[in-house]
Amino acid sequence: MIRICTARFKSRLVRGAVIGILAGISLALGACDGSGQDEWRPKSAPPSTQTDASEAGYIAPPHILQAEREPTGLVLKGAGAPEASVRLGAPTGETVVGQIDAGGRWSLTVPASDGVRLYGLSMTRGGRTVQGQGYVMVTPDGDVALLRAGAGARRLAPGSASPNILAVDVDRGGGAVISGMATPGAGLGVRVDRTPRAVGQAGDDGRFSLSLSEPLGAGARDIQxxxxxxEQRITVVVSPAAPLVDGPVRAQRVDVGWRVDWMTPGGGVQTTLIIQAPAR
Structure with missing residues (x-):
């Protein structure tokens, strides 16, 4: 059974996750006081027509299944409600729109970029808009992940017979979640600097998301x-995220891959480390 995260991580980030699911991507990314909440709303639909999946009832939110690199950019493919329109919207105003076919499949091409980008995923059918959970993150390398407030990032990645750490999520207080792929149903343990910090189990799909029992202190940390x-061991450098002053996301390359500091729907800042380095 996955252990419960630290009280700080649980109270701050899990609350952010609930807010994020209810508010979707139509949140105030530029400030924490609630101003500018229409920045990520689809321009084609007024705010009053939008709802989340729980309110719509009969409409499940759209989701991404795979990504393929092509000369025109990164092609994202996913599933949603048949005949609905589908949209990726960035806080910068960039949008990519398309149509879900009769079989419930869609495909959108994201143009190539030198930086990490975040998108809100939504679909509209019958005048109602349903937001996908979290933010879709795309790196210049073609990596795609679903960033989720208060939870581990879900990377698009193949299965793995041995534990494979794909992401480390940390809040400002050091509360952390380690996520990745392993043998479906496998029992797993996490050690930080050789000290046990979590136990859990991979799901039927091989994914795991393990919350640490103690905060990750600043500095270089060995995670196993x-x-x-x-087993897999990586070393990550932990530090509190600086305030986001130039937008809702800041990304930089680090030894293990990418560090992405991003604003949660609750107004906090969560750090996601996208792990690309091989095990040592």
Whole structure:
């Protein structure tokens, strides 16, 4: 059973996750006081027509299934309600729109970029708009992940027979979640600097998301995930995120891959480390 995160991580970020699911991507990304809440709303639909999946009832939110690199950019493919329109909207105003076919499949091409981008995913059918959970993150390398407030990032990645750490999420207080892929159903343990910090189990799809029992202190931290099939160890450098003054996201390359500091729907800042470095 996955252990519960620190009280700080739980109270701050899990609350942000609930707010994020209810508010969707139509949130105030530029400030924490609630101003500018229409910045990510689809321009084609007034705010009063929007709802989340729980309110719509019969409409499940859209989601991404795979990504393919092509000369024109990164092609994202996913599923949603048949015959609905689908939209990716960035806080910069960039939008990519398309149509979901009769079989419930859609495809959108995201233009190539030198930086990390965040998008809100939504679809509209019958005058009602349903927001997808979290933010879709796309890196210049073609990596795609769903960033989720108060939870571990979900990377688009193949399955793995041995534990494979794909992301580390940390809040400003050091509360952290380690996520990745392993053998479906495998029991797993996490050690930080050789000290046990979490136990849990991979799901039927092989994904795991393990909350640490203690905050990650600032500095270089050795993280080891072990279980059926072997183990993986990585070293990450932990530091509090600086305030976001130039937009809702700041990204930089680091030794392990990418560090992405991003604003949660609750107005906090969460750091996601996208792990690309091989195990050592």
């Amino acid at each position: 995930v072990s279980g059926e099939g072997g």
